[in-house]
Amino acid sequence: MTLPELPGEHGRIExxxxxGGYPVVVGAGLLDAVEExxxxxxxxxxxxIVSDGNVMPLHGGRVAERLRASGxxxxxxxxxxxxxxxxxxxxxxxxxxxxxEGHGRDAAVIAIGGGVTTDLAGFxxxxxxxxxxxVQVPTSYLAMVDASTGGKTGVDVQAGKNLVGxxxxxxxxxxxxxxxxxxxxxxxxxxLVEAVKHGAILDAKHFGALERDLSALLDADPAxxxxxxxxxxxxxxxxxxxxxxxxxxxxxxxxxxxxxxxVEAASGYGIGHGSAVAVGMRAEARLGEALGxxxxxxxxxxxxxxxxxxxxxxSSPSVDEALAYLSADKKVRAGxxxxxxxxxxxxxxxxxxxxxxxxxxxxxxxxxAVLEGEASTAAxxx
Amino acid sequence: MTLPELPGEHGRIExxxxxGGYPVVVGAGLLDAVEExxxxxxxxxxxxIVSDGNVMPLHGGRVAERLRASGxxxxxxxxxxxxxxxxxxxxxxxxxxxxxEGHGRDAAVIAIGGGVTTDLAGFxxxxxxxxxxxVQVPTSYLAMVDASTGGKTGVDVQAGKNLVGxxxxxxxxxxxxxxxxxxxxxxxxxxLVEAVKHGAILDAKHFGALERDLSALLDADPAxxxxxxxxxxxxxxxxxxxxxxxxxxxxxxxxxxxxxxxVEAASGYGIGHGSAVAVGMRAEARLGEALGxxxxxxxxxxxxxxxxxxxxxxSSPSVDEALAYLSADKKVRAGxxxxxxxxxxxxxxxxxxxxxxxxxxxxxxxxxAVLEGEASTAAxxx
Numbered sequence: 001m002t003l004p005e006l007p008g009e010h011g012r013i014e015x016x017x018x019x020g021g022y023p024v025v026v027g028a029g030l031l032d033a034v035e036e037x038x039x040x041x042x043x044x045x046x047x048x049i050v051s052d053g054n055v056m057p058l059h060g061g062r063v064a065e066r067l068r069a070s071g072x073x074x075x076x077x078x079x080x081x082x083x084x085x086x087x088x089x090x091x092x093x094x095x096x097x098x099x100x101e102g103h104g105r106d107a108a109v110i111a112i113g114g115g116v117t118t119d120l121a122g123f124x125x126x127x128x129x130x131x132x133x134x135v136q137v138p139t140s141y142l143a144m145v146d147a148s149t150g151g152k153t154g155v156d157v158q159a160g161k162n163l164v165g166x167x168x169x170x171x172x173x174x175x176x177x178x179x180x181x182x183x184x185x186x187x188x189x190x191x192l193v194e195a196v197k198h199g200a201i202l203d204a205k206h207f208g209a210l211e212r213d214l215s216a217l218l219d220a221d222p223a224x225x226x227x228x229x230x231x232x233x234x235x236x237x238x239x240x241x242x243x244x245x246x247x248x249x250x251x252x253x254x255x256x257x258x259x260x261x262x263v264e265a266a267s268g269y270g271i272g273h274g275s276a277v278a279v280g281m282r283a284e285a286r287l288g289e290a291l292g293x294x295x296x297x298x299x300x301x302x303x304x305x306x307x308x309x310x311x312x313x314x315s316s317p318s319v320d321e322a323l324a325y326l327s328a329d330k331k332v333r334a335g336x337x338x339x340x341x342x343x344x345x346x347x348x349x350x351x352x353x354x355x356x357x358x359x360x361x362x363x364x365x366x367x368x369a370v371l372e373g374e375a376s377t378a379a380x381x382x
Numbered sequence: 383m384t385l386p387e388l389p390g391e392h393g394r395i396e397x398x399x400x401x402g403g404y405p406v407v408v409g410a411g412l413l414d415a416v417e418e419x420x421x422x423x424x425x426x427x428x429x430x431i432v433s434d435g436n437v438m439p440l441h442g443g444r445v446a447e448r449l450r451a452s453g454x455x456x457x458x459x460x461x462x463x464x465x466x467x468x469x470x471x472x473x474x475x476x477x478x479x480x481x482x483e484g485h486g487r488d489a490a491v492i493a494i495g496g497g498v499t500t501d502l503a504g505f506x507x508x509x510x511x512x513x514x515x516x517v518q519v520p521t522s523y524l525a526m527v528d529a530s531t532g533g534k535t536g537v538d539v540q541a542g543k544n545l546v547g548x549x550x551x552x553x554x555x556x557x558x559x560x561x562x563x564x565x566x567x568x569x570x571x572x573x574l575v576e577a578v579k580h581g582a583i584l585d586a587k588h589f590g591a592l593e594r595d596l597s598a599l600l601d602a603d604p605a606x607x608x609x610x611x612x613x614x615x616x617x618x619x620x621x622x623x624x625x626x627x628x629x630x631x632x633x634x635x636x637x638x639x640x641x642x643x644x645v646e647a648a649s650g651y652g653i654g655h656g657s658a659v660a661v662g663m664r665a666e667a668r669l670g671e672a673l674g675x676x677x678x679x680x681x682x683x684x685x686x687x688x689x690x691x692x693x694x695x696x697s698s699p700s701v702d703e704a705l706a707y708l709s710a711d712k713k714v715r716a717g718x719x720x721x722x723x724x725x726x727x728x729x730x731x732x733x734x735x736x737x738x739x740x741x742x743x744x745x746x747x748x749x750x751a752v753l754e755g756e757a758s759t760a761a762x763x764x
Binding site: 088092095096099100126127128129130131152153154157158159160162163164165166167 | 470474477478481482508509510511512513534535536539540541542544545546547548549
């Protein structure tokens with residue numbers, strides 16, 4: 001089955017990989033085309049729309065109405081917005097709600113929302129009667145450029161984020177950049193951090209475009225947003241296609257995430273993922289420069305772009321607190337944290353299997369330079 | 383990586399399918415060869431052994447000792463024996479226990495036990511950090527011939543059995559028929575029902591061998607048990623390879639399960655799966671004969687073999703109670719139950735996509751003939 005061109009479509013890419021490909025369609029006004037996607041790819045299926053309590057009234061209800069108007073059996077399921085809902089408990093409640101509605105193995109899930117929704121609803125679909133199809137309809141930059149591509153689904157547990165989950169590829173991703181207009185400014189900024197990461201590890205031209213267009217992107221300019229999302233997804237898809245199940249090359253997507261996750265976890269997840277990864281990228285660029293792996297000036301360019309995007313989190317943990325969390329990080333292998341390091345903007349150093357072990361002191365110094373070096377220039381604590 | 387021949391190996395088959403193949407090795411004394419499997423297929427991984435409270439002291443502890451003796455990092459995790467443990471709750475507890483032990487993405491699960499353990503531990507592995515490898519070490523006929531092959535994992539929920547789960551193929555299945563000696567007689571009999579099913583739908587010769595060797599198999603004769611398990615797994619693997627994700631042909635494995643599940647569910651799962659499926663196969667053979675699809679005498683031959691194996695459950699639900707559950711069965715499509723019907727012993731009728739819709743009255747009559755026709759000959763209710 002192929003998907004016809006959708007009204008409002010700006011472009012699409014086919015994400016491949018050995019489990020079979022799926023389209024990521026980007027455009028303005030695509031929410032109204034979800035019906036066409038369903039008719040083309042999921043005929044005769046009952047549908048369960050999953051959104052959080054913010055997105056359901058903004059977008060989910062409208063999609064449900066249109067689908068119902070064309071005679072489809074549609075149920076809607078919302079959950080309280082926020083990362084705190086991304087739990088086994090919410091997953092159970094949603095699963096039981098779908099079961100109570102009588103959805104069988106011939107049902108499909110439509111996930112409409114940000115990264116929490118795409119991860120959580122994706123995990124519901126992955127495990128519902130051993131797997132039913134999901135259409136991902138991301139409504140944030142983060143979900144558009146990152147969470148909905150690659151098939152990662154999951155929930156957080158006490159021991160850490162995303163530690164329970166499954167790989168479950170969507171049948172399609174429908175990214176309507178008009179939904180970005182309803183997003184709080186800070187969330188737009190947070191999400192663009194992942195686009196910066198894709199440029200930093202893979203494409204200097206994309207990085208340059210972000211430097212040039214940042215203000216318009218923060219204002220959710222539809223044409224530029226569609227262009228940026230499409231470019232960023234294309235870059236990520238190239239990585240995922242080469243290494244679908246995270247054996248090796250895909251680890252380059254973890255640039256900024258070793259220290260970023262540590263900062264995020266040490267804050268008790270009080271600071272945003274994008275802000276934490278921004279700190280992580282800046283610190284890991286410094287780390288690479290200090291080790292002579294990353295070309296000089298790289299950290300400075302990342303600093304400049306990322307400081308325009310997200311301020312240093314006011315409630316940042318201390319360097320010691322962050323490093324204490326590193327040993328609990330799931331990306332730790334055999335007891336030693338590993339780092340993805342840039343060669344330069346747009347290119348990752350191959351290292352040993354795309355990662356490096358580094359001296360503890362070097363990691364500490366790099367993180368301190370970001371967290372403490374700027375303390376005086378950061379906004380005062382509230 | 384290939385697996386060398388194991389000490390005590392009787393034979394093996396390679397289960398294929400598009401997600402990559404894995405060996406199912408059958409033999410006597412293979413528990414002592416789990417270490418060789420791990421060294422060959424899972425080098426450098428930390429290991430979590432999962433068993434129930436009965437099997438851990440019988441077999442799991444011994445496997446753990448041997449693995450530890452060769453210097454591997456091994457943790458052991460047991461849970462209360464029984465279907466009542468096959469829940470999201472136990473899955474959560476086991477997952478958290480593995481996390482607390484510090485197992486990372488480079489860990490693997492060794493599931494040692496019956497179908498509850500292989501399903502539950504398989505689901506833990508399927509969802510642990512989005513999937514880690516599992517070695518299935520089935521210790522019951524049911525798990526050997528059925529549960530551990532095909533990659534089905536999952537748990538029961540209030541709404542029904544196996545409604546939450548994932549497809550997650552093991553890296554290897556190690557079936558040690560010596561473990562059958564420690565199994566209660568009734569469980570050996572229950573498990574052989576699935577072997578009878580494989581013969582009934584796919585291979586008259588296998589069916590004939592079961593008729594001939596039944597007593598010795600019930601006594602767990604090692605050579606005959608190994609032969610039977612190998613033959614039965616080979617049949618099932620042929621089906622799974624042709625249709626890994628249950629789109630069509632794989633449905634033939636549901637022979638006896640439409641009415642069988644209804645009987646099992648209506649009993650509140652008070653009667654064994656094998657006993658329920660035995661009722662289902664006998665009724666569905668009658669159903670096929672009544673509709674002129676199944677050759678005459680088929681039901682009689684199934685009756686004779688299955689009555690030697692498992693008695694009619696003393697706490698069987700009524701026909702009405704069983705049929706009331708049919709509409710809740712997950713195999714229902716578009717509101718109508720569908721049936722796999724035999725052409726003859728050893729061959730399924732193709733029907734429409736391997737299944738048939740049948741008149742409600744015909745299903746009722748067939749089930750009544752089994753449940754009520756024998757009421758007078760069944761053992762008295764206790």
